[in-house]
Amino acid sequence: MNEYKYVTFREEEGVARLVLNRPEALNALHVDTLAEIIHALDRVRDEETVRVLLLTGAGRAFSSGADLTSGGPSKDSGSKLEDYYNPILERLFALPVPFITAVNGPAVGAGCALALAGDIVLAAREAYFLQAFVNIGLIPDAGTTWILPRQIGRARAQAMMMLGERIPAETAAQWGMVYKVVDQDALAAESQALAMRFARGPTRAYALIRQGIRYSLDHTLTETLAAERNSQRLAGVTQDFAEGVAAFRQKRPAAFTGR
Numbered sequence: 001m002n003e004y005k006y007v008t009f010r011e012e013e014g015v016a017r018l019v020l021n022r023p024e025a026l027n028a029l030h031v032d033t034l035a036e037i038i039h040a041l042d043r044v045r046d047e048e049t050v051r052v053l054l055l056t057g058a059g060r061a062f063s064s065g066a067d068l069t070s071g072g073p074s075k076d077s078g079s080k081l082e083d084y085y086n087p088i089l090e091r092l093f094a095l096p097v098p099f100i101t102a103v104n105g106p107a108v109g110a111g112c113a114l115a116l117a118g119d120i121v122l123a124a125r126e127a128y129f130l131q132a133f134v135n136i137g138l139i140p141d142a143g144t145t146w147i148l149p150r151q152i153g154r155a156r157a158q159a160m161m162m163l164g165e166r167i168p169a170e171t172a173a174q175w176g177m178v179y180k181v182v183d184q185d186a187l188a189a190e191s192q193a194l195a196m197r198f199a200r201g202p203t204r205a206y207a208l209i210r211q212g213i214r215y216s217l218d219h220t221l222t223e224t225l226a227a228e229r230n231s232q233r234l235a236g237v238t239q240d241f242a243e244g245v246a247a248f249r250q251k252r253p254a255a256f257t258g259r
Contacts, residue, residue, distance in 0.1 A: 023059025065109025203258030
C-alpha cells in the first residue's frame with residue numbers, strides 16, 4: 001500500500017519505482033512532494049533490498065518543475081533549495097544503487113534537473129527538456145549549473161539556460177543529455193527491462209562506478225587513478241566478483257546477489 005500522497009513508491013524484485021504523482025498539475029513540485037521524495041530516497045539508501053531506483057512521472061509530464069501556484073511570495077527564493085532541492089540532489093548522487101529516469105513527457109526547471117540526474121536517462125520521443133528559470137527572472141537551480149555543462153559543454157548549456165527554449169528528446173540525445181529515445185508506448189517496458197537488468201547485476205560495483213565518475217569530475221588524473229585503485233580493492237573482495245570469475249571459468253551466466 002502506498003504511504004505517500006504526491007508520489008507512489010513500490011519495490012518489487014529489487015526495483016524501487018518512484019513515480020511523481022500529481023498528473024493534474026503536470027507533476028509540479030511543491031514542498032510536500034519534495035518531502036516525500038526525500039523520505040523515499042532515504043528508504044532506498046537504508047533498505048538493503050533495493051538494487052536500483054527508477055524515477056518517472058504519472059500522466060503526460062515528467063515534471064513541470066517548481067509549483068509556482070502554491071505558497072506565498074518569499075523574501076528568500078533560495079530557502080527551498082537549501083531545505084529540499086539540494087538535499088534531494090545530494091541523495092540522488094550518493095545513492096548506493098543505480099538510478100534510472102524514464103522521462104515520459106516535459107521535464108521543466110527543477111524537473112529537468114531530476115531527469116538529467118539519472119545514471120541512465122530514457123526519454124519518450126514526445127518528451128522535451130526546458131530550463132525555464134530565465135523566463136521568470138530566476139537562475140537555474142537544483143544542480144543544473146553543475147550537471148548541464150558537464151553533460152553537453154559550456155556553449156550548449158549556457159544557451160539552453162539563457163534562452164529558455166525547449167530541447168526536444170531527439171536533440172537531447174544528440175547532445176548527450178539522454179541515453180536513448182524510445183516511442184511513448186515502449187518507454188515503460190524498456191525502462192522496466194533496464195531496471196531488472198541492474199537489479200540482477202553487481203550492485204557494489206555499480207555503486208563504486210557511480211562514486212568514481214563523480215569523483216573524477218572534480219579531481220586530477222593522478223587523484224582519480226588512486227581512487228580507482230582503492231575502489232578496485234573494494235570491488236575485488238565482494239561476493240559478486242568471486243561469482244563473476246567462477247561464472248566466467250564455468251562458461252555460464254553470473255548469478256550476482258549484490259553483495
